[in-house]
Amino acid sequence: GKSTLFRMVAGTEKPDSGEIKLGAAVKFAFVEQSCENLDDSKTVWEAVSDGLDNIVIGNYEINSRAYVSRFNFKGSDQQKNVGDLSGGERGRLHLANTLKQKHKKKKKKK
Numbered sequence: 001g002k003s004t005l006f007r008m009v010a011g012t013e014k015p016d017s018g019e020i021k022l023g024a025a026v027k028f029a030f031v032e033q034s035c036e037n038l039d040d041s042k043t044v045w046e047a048v049s050d051g052l053d054n055i056v057i058g059n060y061e062i063n064s065r066a067y068v069s070r071f072n073f074k075g076s077d078q079q080k081n082v083g084d085l086s087g088g089e090r091g092r093l094h095l096a097n098t099l100k101q102k103h104k105k106k107k108k109k110k
Helices: 002-010 044-049 065-068 073-080 087-102
Strands: 054-057 060-063
Touching: 044 065, 044 073, 044 087, 054 065, 054 087, 060 065, 065 073, 065 087
Parallel strands: none
Antiparallel strands: 054 060
16 A cells, blocks of 8 residues: 555565656655664664764754754653664654654765
């Protein structure tokens, strides 16, 4: 259904027939229903920040704890182990990582 369609648009799954074409200006990102790629041994903060005090989102450098708090992980919630999170919390964490990746600067090819 819908998840299959999104995977086809994202290019992670091929249609049985026909083809999917996106416009040149389309920038696509989505959060998978599965959060399997999260490391259960890390804390919420470590999973997003890789242990850095500041992270780069697009053209901006932001305090990593402030960024994590924007996804409703405040105070001691940032020290929770990923393996102990509820499904909703895992979803928010996955979203934080997805948006962080989407906004990373792309290096210009020489």
